[in-house]
Amino acid sequence: MRRGETFVIIGPSGCGKTTLLKTIAGFMRPTRGTLLVEGQPAREPGPDRAVVFQDFDQLFAWRTVRSNVVYALRVARNTPVRAAGEKADAMLALVDITRAGDKYPHELSGGMKQRAAIARALALEPTMLLMDEPFGALDAITRNQLQIELKNIHARTGVTIVLVTHSIQEAIYLGDRVMVMSRHPARIREIVDTADQSDVESPRFAELTGKLRGLLVHREEELDLPEEAVI
Amino acid sequence: MATRARRAPQLPAVVRYALLVLAILVIWQLYVTLGHVPSLLVASPLDVARAAWLDLKDGHLELATYNTLANLVVGMVIGTLVGFALASFAVFSRIGQDLLTVLTAVFNPLPSIAILPLAMIWFGLQPKSIVFVVALATIWPVALNTDNGFRTISQTTQLAARNLGLRGWRLVTGVLLPAALPSIITGVKAAWAFGWRTVVAAELIFGVAGSAGGLGWYINNARYYLNTSNIFAGLVMISVLGILVEGLFGFIERRTVVKWGMKRAA
Numbered sequence: 390m391r392r393g394e395t396f397v398i399i400g401p402s403g404c405g406k407t408t409l410l411k412t413i414a415g416f417m418r419p420t421r422g423t424l425l426v427e428g429q430p431a432r433e434p435g436p437d438r439a440v441v442f443q444d445f446d447q448l449f450a451w452r453t454v455r456s457n458v459v460y461a462l463r464v465a466r467n468t469p470v471r472a473a474g475e476k477a478d479a480m481l482a483l484v485d486i487t488r489a490g491d492k493y494p495h496e497l498s499g500g501m502k503q504r505a506a507i508a509r510a511l512a513l514e515p516t517m518l519l520m521d522e523p524f525g526a527l528d529a530i531t532r533n534q535l536q537i538e539l540k541n542i543h544a545r546t547g548v549t550i551v552l553v554t555h556s557i558q559e560a561i562y563l564g565d566r567v568m569v570m571s572r573h574p575a576r577i578r579e580i581v582d583t584a585d586q587s588d589v590e591s592p593r594f595a596e597l598t599g600k601l602r603g604l605l606v607h608r609e610e611e612l613d614l615p616e617e618a619v620i
Numbered sequence: 621m622a623t624r625a626r627r628a629p630q631l632p633a634v635v636r637y638a639l640l641v642l643a644i645l646v647i648w649q650l651y652v653t654l655g656h657v658p659s660l661l662v663a664s665p666l667d668v669a670r671a672a673w674l675d676l677k678d679g680h681l682e683l684a685t686y687n688t689l690a691n692l693v694v695g696m697v698i699g700t701l702v703g704f705a706l707a708s709f710a711v712f713s714r715i716g717q718d719l720l721t722v723l724t725a726v727f728n729p730l731p732s733i734a735i736l737p738l739a740m741i742w743f744g745l746q747p748k749s750i751v752f753v754v755a756l757a758t759i760w761p762v763a764l765n766t767d768n769g770f771r772t773i774s775q776t777t778q779l780a781a782r783n784l785g786l787r788g789w790r791l792v793t794g795v796l797l798p799a800a801l802p803s804i805i806t807g808v809k810a811a812w813a814f815g816w817r818t819v820v821a822a823e824l825i826f827g828v829a830g831s832a833g834g835l836g837w838y839i840n841n842a843r844y845y846l847n848t849s850n851i852f853a854g855l856v857m858i859s860v861l862g863i864l865v866e867g868l869f870g871f872i873e874r875r876t877v878v879k880w881g882m883k884r885a886a
Contacts, residue, residue: 411779414779414783416779416782433785434779434782434783434785435783435785436783436784436785438783439783440779440780440783442776442779442780444774444776446774446776446777447776447777447779447780448780449777449780449795449798449799450799450880450881450882451798451799451801451876451880451882460794461784464784464785464786464790464794465784465785493879493880493881494881495880495881495882496881513784
């Protein structure tokens, strides 16, 4: 993975996309081989690899949106109270939920919750932002809206994003490169360059959609890959 | 039903309950006065009110109430802390889980009041004995419910906490305890129910020795002097305190788990 890019992992259910992401995050250990982050083997989970999950209960229900961000900064980065507050306000503004800052997560819509989760993750200034189907539980309209905003946020912050998704459209739209995984055996099939595809209507977008669909649907033949995948 | 409710505007619940209680009190009063029931057997509401008023004026009833609550609170605080400790230990280690399973299996079915004779031998005829049995009544419901609360915390919430680098004590206080709060409150409520019954029962037994001086002792003492209306006054006090504590739990829930959307408003 290259610094500052959006790297998308796509594949059928059960191919190990989420497992790969969890391994990068440090929640699981690789069964074989080594996973390198910044040249070092991935260690215990930490805020340098902030994760945005699909489920809404990633936010702490007993804290307001703003307090979720402040708390994360306090415990994960030892940020002083005042600085954490200022940073939280800036992040809430970045994802456009300033007005919901004093609300509790259960009072928000799904889209707002995901914005809050993104704000919390970005506040930690992670080396990479790991996103596990972050928009999977949202309706189509909210989903599109958040895709656009994530692209803007990426342009403004330059954070490295690793995003797992089922959606081909989402992969091409957001990804600089898309890694297609296969099932039985779980392998990397191909890494496709999809940089700068913001026009869903363009012929190139359609071409890439076709290519990814082909890679996902066709019978999977085995590929030889090195045990050690450098990320 | 529905049409009737629409025609007559509904009174607030509190008013409805108060009216019902008032009606029962009136029937009770009429039964005693008109039925010529010996006051030694059943005291009328007015007699009870008079007895309660007199003992409140000279401080007897307050003192008894204070003693009971003091024993209860000290016992419950100790029991709750031990319960939390057991549940936390159980979450982090296998041996802790086994210990919790074994201890609750042995002690949970045991009414802690049954331990009182033993406690009296260990601690003597002192409030300590009562505190001990109350603590014992409290530990298990708190430990079991807290442990269950910890275990049912959503996977994502736990991963999010680990992602922040939380572990050990900070993980417990920062995420596990608040996330498990609905279960913890359930546990403390159950503990209160056990503890409250235990403390009154223990004081009734202690009443013979007459050193603890709580509400149980107050009732037993009144029986000794055949002051039936004072017995009733003691019972009313126990019931009223119970209602107040239930209200307190409701208040705590509204300010926490209900506000956070973890539990629906009752």
